Amino acid sequence: MFCSSCGATVPDGTAFCSSCGRPIVGYSISQSSAGPTGAAAPSGGVARAAGTLYAGFWLRLVAAIIDGILIGIPFGIIVFMTIASAIPGIVSLAHTENPNPMLIVMTILPRLFFLMVLSLLASWLYWALMESSEWQATLGKKALGLYVTDLAGGRVTFGKASGRFFAGRGIGYVPSIGGLYYLIDCIMAGFTENKQALHDIIAGCLVKRNA
Numbered sequence: 001m002f003c004s005s006c007g008a009t010v011p012d013g014t015a016f017c018s019s020c021g022r023p024i025v026g027y028s029i030s031q032s033s034a035g036p037t038g039a040a041a042p043s044g045g046v047a048r049a050a051g052t053l054y055a056g057f058w059l060r061l062v063a064a065i066i067d068g069i070l071i072g073i074p075f076g077i078i079v080f081m082t083i084a085s086a087i088p089g090i091v092s093l094a095h096t097e098n099p100n101p102m103l104i105v106m107t108i109l110p111r112l113f114f115l116m117v118l119s120l121l122a123s124w125l126y127w128a129l130m131e132s133s134e135w136q137a138t139l140g141k142k143a144l145g146l147y148v149t150d151l152a153g154g155r156v157t158f159g160k161a162s163g164r165f166f167a168g169r170g171i172g173y174v175p176s177i178g179g180l181y182y183l184i185d186c187i188m189a190g191f192t193e194n195k196q197a198l199h200d201i202i203a204g205c206l207v208k209r210n211a
Contacts (some may be wrong), residue, residue: 019099043109054206055195055208056189056190058185060146060207061186062140063140063141063143063146064140066140066143066144066178067127067141071122071123075122075210082115083108083111086107086108098202102163124166124170128165131148131161131164132157132160136156139209146209147209148208149168149208150204150206151204151206153206156205160205164199164200164205165199167185167198167203168182184198185197
């Protein structure tokens with residue numbers, strides 16, 4: 001049996017292509033509503049696959065805002081403590097007879113680098129671990145009834161969730177081009193057929209929502 005959209009080979013009786021995620025032409029719900037012995041399959045299995053609901057741009061934006069607040073509060077405290085620890089040294093250098101601006105920069109620069117690396121590491125582990133967990137969602141997504149799957153509708157691995165993160169938010173950390181890339185990446189979720197952002201397409205993932 002072949003997918004009419006991408007040409008991939010799929011097992012008989014499959015509702016959706018495991019490669020591109022689109023419905024298989026010729027598949028009918030009644031075809032698999034009965035089990036191998038002709039008995040009716042448990043309700044909800046095929047019905048849910050046939051009535052898949054994808055999470056659009058605005059739902060995902062609200063979820064991202066929630067996640068941003070949850071991560072931002074503890075990270076803001078760390079930022080404050082890190083910058084505050086540099087203030088005595090900066091004040092001391094500024095009050096020398098001939099203050100050297102480069103010494104002041106070298107005092108603050110390592111701390112800024114530390115904060116950037118910490119932010120990237122914490123964000124990666126948060127999104128990748130949560131979306132590859134049994135919840136299949138971050139706290140923000142969970143609050144709105146959203147969850148992440150692979151193209152076959154299954155739970156994603158930590159590796160796939162990591163690839164999804166770095167194809168989106170990860171590239172967003174790149175100076176100059178990162179912000180523009182991530183903006184375009186997210187906007188795509190409002191226009192693609194299965195509400196996929198660019199990082200979803202790259203990683204082979206879907207963001208779905210409960211009915």
